Amino acid sequence: MPTPTERVRAAYRRIAEADRPEVWITLRPEEEVVAEAGALEERLAAAAGTPEAERIPLAGTLVAVKDNIDVAGLPTTAAHPGFARTPDVSATAVERLVAAGGLVLGKTNMDQFATGLVGTRSPYGAVRNALDPARISGGSSSGSAVAVALGIVDVALGTDTAGSGRVPAALHGIVGLKPTLGLVPNTGVVPAARPYDTVTVFAPDLATGQRALAVVTGPDPRDPASRGWPADVRLAPRDPARIAVPTEEGLAPLSEAERDTFQRAVDRFAEAGAVVERVDVAPLLEAARLLYDGAIVAERHAAVGEFLEAHRGDGRSDPTVAGIILAAADLPASRLAADQHRLAGYRATARALLSGFDGLLVPTTVGHPTLDEVAADPVGTNSRLGTYTNFVNLLDLAAVAVPAGTADGHPFGVTVVTDAFDDQVALDLAGLLTGAEPGPALPANGLELAVFGAHLRGQPLNHQLTDLGARFVEATTTSGDHRMVALRTTPPKPGLLRVDSGGSALRCEVWEISPAGLGAFLAALPAPMTLGAVTLADGRTVVGFGCEPAAAVGGEDITHHGGWIAYLESLESLESLG
Template identity: 75%
Template sequence: MPTPTDRVHDAYRRIAEADRPEVWITLRPEQDLLVAAKAVEDRLAAGEDLPLAGTLVAVKDNIDVAGLPTTAACPEFAYTPETSATAVRRLLDAGALVLGKTNLDQFATGLVGTRSPYGAVRNAFDPERVSGGSSSGSAVAVALEIADVALGTDTAGSGRVPAALHGIVGLKPTVGLVPATGVVPAAQPYDCVTVFARDLATGTAALRVMTGPDAGDPYSRGWPADVRLAPRDPARVAVPTAEGLAVLSDDERAAFHAAADTLRGAGVEVGTVDVAPLLEAATLLYDGALVAERYAAVGEFLSGEPESADPTVSGIILASADLPAHALAADQHRLAAYRSTARELLAGFDALLLPTTVGHPTLDQVAADPVGENSKLGTYTNFVNLLDMAAVAVPAGVADGHPFGVSLISDAFDDQVGLDLAALLIGDDPGEAYPGPGVELAVFGAHLRGQPLNHQLTDLGARFVEATETSADYRMYTLATTPPKPGLQRVNEGGAAVRCEIWRISPAGLGAFLAALPAPMTLGSVTLADGRSVVGFGCDPSAVEGAEDISRHGGWVAYRESLAG
C-alpha cells in the first residue's frame, strides 16, 4: 500500500506529465509536501486515527489555506491568511495533504472556467472546450488524477457542472452542513463548500470529515434529529416531463432517459413532474434582486476598478449596486413561495433526477457569447441552493461526443438519500453513511427485511447496517399478535444466540417508532455476539407465559420457514 510520501511523488509526476499550469494559482513545492507527508506518517506511527491519511487535496482559491495566498482569481484582492478555512483545517486534522490552490472563475462568478486573469482552464480531455466553472481547476485536478479530492464552492452549480463535463463525481451537500468559515463569499446565504472525486466513497469520506457547525459561520447547520438515513423502499424518483427536457439535444435526452431506465431496472419507481417552477426560481439568482448578495460580497472592491478584474464578472456584480431594498425583499418573498411549491411538487419522492448541465461549449463559443453560454450551463443547477436542496452529480455516459452527467437532487438534509440513489445509478459504493446522528436498533421479527412491518423502518428513513446475532443469553417466543411477532427475553441460564438485523435510525425516528409501539412490545438494551449493546426489541415478561419457545430455530425467519415446510 502506497505511503503518503509515495502518493506525493506520484502526484507531482502527474502534474509534470499533464503540463496544465492554468489549473493552479499556487502550487506548493514538492519538498514542502514531502515534509507534510512525513509528519502524517509519524502521526500514524504514534497511533493516531487518521481517516484521510495521505489523501491529496486541491483547494479552490477562494478558500483559505494558512500560509498560501487567497486570490479569488484577482491578484489585487490577494491576502495570505494565518489560519485555514474550517473545512480545510478539518481535512488536515484527518491526515489529508493540500497540494495547492486551484484556478477559478473570478470571485466564483461563472460556470465556464474562463473568467480568470490566470488563464482559462481547459477541459482535461478536450483542450478546445471549457472545463466548467467556477470550480474549474479543482475539477480538472481530479479528472487528471492528480488530486484524490478537490474542494470547490457552489452557489449556482459550480460544484456540479465541472463534474459533469469531466465524468467525475460532484457532491454538493445541504447548505451550511460544511461551514463556509474562511471562504470568500459569492452570495453568502446560498454558498456551499463542495467536493470533487472520482468515486462516491472517496468524496463522501472527505465530506464527512468537513461536516459540522462552526461558530464562525452564521449559516452553518448541524444534522436535524429526524434526518433520513436511506431512501424509502421502494425508492421513488421524479423526472421532468418532455417539456422540461426540451433544451437538451437528442443525444443528451437519450442519455438522460437511459439513466432513468437504469434506476427503473434497479427497482426504483420513476414518475414525472413539471419542473417549470424550479427553473423559474433559478432566474432569481442572476436576473432578480438576489444578485445584490454578490455586490455585498465584493462589490465595494470591484467598484475601485482593479486592473485584473474580469469584465464579465464586474459587469454582473456592479450592475446590482443600485437595486432598491424593496426589490430584494420582493424576490425573497417569491423565493419562499417557490420553496413551498418545490416541497409540494416533490412530495412523496425521494429525489429528483435532472441533467446536470446542457451542452459543452468550446472556448471560442464562450468568448463569443460569455453570458449566454454560461446561462445555458446553469439551466438545471441554479435553483438548488436557492430552494435549500442537496445534490449529487454523477457521470451518465456520453452525449454528442462529450461526457454527460445527471444529478440526484434531494430535500435539505436528505443528502444520504441522494448518495444512495447515485450509487445505485452508477453501480458505485456510497461508502460509510454520511450523516452523523443515528441510533443502532436490533430487530428480530416482523421488521426484518422482507417482513410485513419493515416499511415502518424505511418510511422513517432507517438504514440497514448488517445481519448478525445476539450473545447466547436470550430465548425467543411466539406472541399472539397480528401480524405474528417474536418476543425476546434475556435469561440468566440456558440462553441461545438469536439472529437479528441492525438498522440505524435517527433519534427522532426512534422516538416516533417507540411512540407507535404496540403492547406487549418494548425497547431496551440488547447485547450482540461481538459484545456491543444496542437498542433492541423485547416484550413484557407476562406476554411469554404459555407462549411457544422457538429459540431452537435460531431466528424468526427460520421459524416461519419451518411452519411453511
C-alpha cells in the same frame, strides 16, 4: 501501498506530465509538501493500534483547494490579483481535511469571485477541459475539477452557489458533492452570494468523495449560518426508492443525444427496482432565474461590489464578472425583499413537488461549449449551463452529481437532488446509478436498532423503518443469553427475552435510525412490545425489540428455530404437508 511521501512525489510528476499550468494559482513547492508527508508518516506510526488512528481517516489523501477558500500561509485571490491576502488560519473545511491526514498541494484557478459556470473568467488564464483542451472545464470551480480529472489529487474543494460544484464534474466524468447549505461551514471562504454558498467536494468516485465530505461537515461557532444534522435525519432511501424525473417538456433544453443518455440513467433506476414518476419541474426552472435575473444578484454586490468599484479599469477585473456584479449596485431593497418573498413561495412549491419522493433526477448541465463559443456569447452560454443547477441552493436542496455516460461526443452527467439534509439519500441514489457500494451513513449520529420479526426485510412492518429513513447495517445474531417466543398479536410477532440460562443465539437485523426515528418507534410501540438492551454476538449492546415477560407466558417458545424467519418457514412446511 504507497506511502504519503511516495504519493506526493507521484503527484508532482503528474503535474509536470499534464503541463496544465492554468489549473493552479498557487502551487506549493514539492519539498514543502514532502516534509508534511513525512510528518504525517510519523504521526501514523505513533498512532498505530491506538484510538488516534481512527482520527486520521484521510491519511495521505492529496487535496487541491479552490482559491476562494483560505489555506494558511498561501494567498487567497478569488482569481483577482488585487484581492490577494495571505491568511494565518485555514478555512474550517481545510483545517478538518488536514487534521484527518489530507495533504494540500495548492490553490486552484477559478472564475473570478466564483461568478460563472465556464472556467474562463480568470486573469490567470482560461482553464481548459482535462479531456478536450478546446472545450471549457466548467466553473467556477474549474481548476479543482481538472486537478481531480487529471489524476493529480484524490479530492478537491470547490464552492457552489449556482452549480460550480456540479457543472465541472459533469464535464469531466467525475463526482461532485454539493451538501445541504450550512453543513460545511463557510468560515474562511470568500462569499459569492452569502446565503446560497456552500463548500463542495470533487472526487473520482462516490466513496472517496463521501469520506472527505464526512470529515468537513459539522457546525462551526465562527459561522453563524452553519448547521448540524437534525434529529430526524434520513439515513437511506425508501425501499423501493421513489424517483421524480422531469417531463419531456422539462428536458427540452437538451439535445436529442443528451435526452437519450438521460433516459438510460432513468432506466437504470427502474432496473434497480425504483419507482419512477414524471413531474413538472417548470417551477424549479423559474426559481433558478431569480439568481441572476432577479434582485438576488444584489448578494454578489454585497460580497465584493465595493472592491470591484475601487478597481474599475485596473485591467485585472474580468469584464463579464464586473458587469454582472456592478450592475446590481442600484437595485432597490424593496425589489430584493419582493424576490426573497417569491423565493419562499418557490421553496414551498419544491417541498410539495418532492413530497413522497426520495429524490429528483435531473441532467447536470446542457451541452459542452468550446472556449470560442463562450468567448462569442459569455453570458448566454453560462446561462444555459446553469439550467438545472441554479435553483438548487436557492431552494435549500442537496445534490450529488455523477457521470452518466456520453452524449454528442462529450461526458454527460446527471444529478440527484434531495430535500435539505437528505444528503445520504442522494449519495445512495447516486450509488444505484454508478454501481457504487453504499458506505457508512452520513451523518454518523444514527442509533443502532436490532429487529427480529415483522420489521425484518421482506416482512410486513419493514416499511415503518424505511419510511423513517432507517438504514440496513447487517444481518447477525444475538449473544446466547436470549430466548424467543411467538406472541399472539396481529400481525404475529416474536417476543425476545433476556435469560440467565437456556438461551441461544438468535438471528436478527441491525438497522441504523435517527434519534427522532427511534423516538417515534418508542412512542408508537404497542403492548406488549418493549425496547431495551440487546447484546449481539460480537459483544456490542444495541437497542432492540423485546416483550413484557407476562406476555411471553402464553406464547410458544420458538428459540430452537434460531430466528423468526426459520419459525415461519417451519409453519409453511407443516401447512404444505396438510
